[in-house]
Amino acid sequence: MPAMKADAKQRTPGVRPRFAWLSDRALVRAFLTPTMLLLLLVAVFPLLWSLYLSFTKYSVIKDQNGPTWIGLANFNRLLGDQDVWLRFTTTARFVIPAVLIELLVGFGLAMLMNRAFKARGLIVTLMLIPMMLTPLVVALFWRYMYQPDSGVINYWIHDILGMNRVLWTTDIGVAMWSLVLVDIWQWTPFIMLIALAGLSAVPKYLYEAAEVDRASGWFKFRHITLPLVTPLLLIAVLFRVMDSYKIFDQAYALNISGDVNQVLSIYLYQMAFGDFNTGKSSALGYIMLVVIIALAFMLIRVLNNLKAEEA
């Protein structure tokens, strides 16, 4: 087919091709250089710079003379700081329930929708909209719905169900769950989308074979569906863990109260741009980075093991 197309537009003989002097090698170089250059300048260089800063005592507004080298002092102080550990547990208190619930609900919905029904395409697409929306705007709108006295959610809880109003963003015990709920609303569709792809890829004949053997629904789920969908679900979880770990916009917009509810990114932001502890915050940034890379590697390992088992 491609050959035919080219034939159809065969160039007039005798006309010399333009840019023929450009060798493939030069072409590759020309194609790759801009991308690599940009990544080096705007991604790698800043990272190296902040690595350097993490070993210094430096505040952008106070230290006019530039950073002073202090070795590992920043890391020592941060790792010995109770506060820092608290942010890590806080972040875990957000990431774990959010991703778990998203996984369960998203997968459940995908199971439910993995069949032909009326207006399926439209319904699925509509349900996928949340994950494309601006996280900040989403959180701001939930903040409106979370209003203690005039919010729609408290109206249902108080006036319809007759329970006490909930202080969604100010009650320290509840606030984290409010953030989790916003995340669930926005990202369950993401898991659902990936799970749907996984489910639709399971060959039908496997189910038919199981049908012949009069296998139970649970058996089919446990031994056909689950093993085939798990690798894809793990990819989804990997993406979700990495993203929710660095959650900032929604937490910032929801402005939930309580020191115990401050996630890492917000804490880091305060340190860097509230207190202007540039050196120390760079060090914390690196600690965050190491943790997420370790976490990602663990998940990728699990994924590869699963793939190896399958093969």
Added chain:
Amino acid sequence: MAATDTKAKEVLAGPPPSAVEAEQVRARRNQARTGNLLKSILFWVTLGVAFMFFMFPLLFMVSTSFKQRSEVTAQPPRYLPGVDFTPTLDNYVAVFTKSSELGTINSSQDQRATEASAFGGVLLNSVIIAGGATLLAVILGTLAAYAFSRFKIKGEGDLLFFILSTRMLPAVVVLIPIFLMFTKPFGFLQGTFLDGLSQITFRDSYFGIMLLYTTVGLPFVVWMMKGFFDEIPKEYEEAAMLDGYSRLEAIWRFVVPEALPAMLATAVFVLITAWNEFVFVLKLNPGEASTVPPFLLAIIGYGQVEWGRMAATSVVFLLPVVIFTFAVRNHLLRGVTFGAVRR
């Protein structure tokens, strides 16, 4: 449901039954039918609940954008314009005419975005910045992806992984050095013969943030487009080259038209990412070149919150995203997983 379906079909297609068998068949058919009905009801109810959970905030946002101030906080809440309240376009008028008023009161750096006042200007900034970054990222990234897809490159795997890894970084971590770098990108020239350049700043400029968003988008474009190019057979341009075209001509005339739909889909994702970005613009462009997200935050920043206006602004800002989502609905899977999952 599928299981009972096949059972029901077996029943219908069975051999001509005797009287007793016919009775049994009828009973089983009825059973299957009520079973199906029940399952179908259960299915639609569950789906309906889930659907409402995801749609309600969106619909409520649209509805709120048509409310008058008193109705925004009314109890019980008003849901349907025209049914339980009279819709007004006041909020939408305010979106484009009212400046944010807050610029004068506040001194906090985070809220300085408001000084850009009117929404129109901020929206234009969003369009220019996101559009420019997308164009640049798609062009540069596609070129790199082509090179990765068609040629053997030393350390290709490592390079590709390196490109991807730049995407794992939490924005807040990169923000600190970027902030320093953008404040005085040519600061190191101070005292040299190019001293004039050392005072240039990228902060509050289109250029700096565009470059940043381009860099954020690049890994995505490279990975996505490499996946697409891998699916276009090599023979495509090789045939053209046998016909006397140079490689660059072959790419331009045969590969690019073929890859264009993929490029457009990729562009939409880059555009949406740049459109949605918040923390970089909050810190780097607090003034004239700010975009919509910080502006929205500023609207509800202080005192009496105008939720109606916030909702109307959000609707205007999110509408393009919703339209684009529908436009690329068949590419969503690939897009949200960086091309890791294809179908």
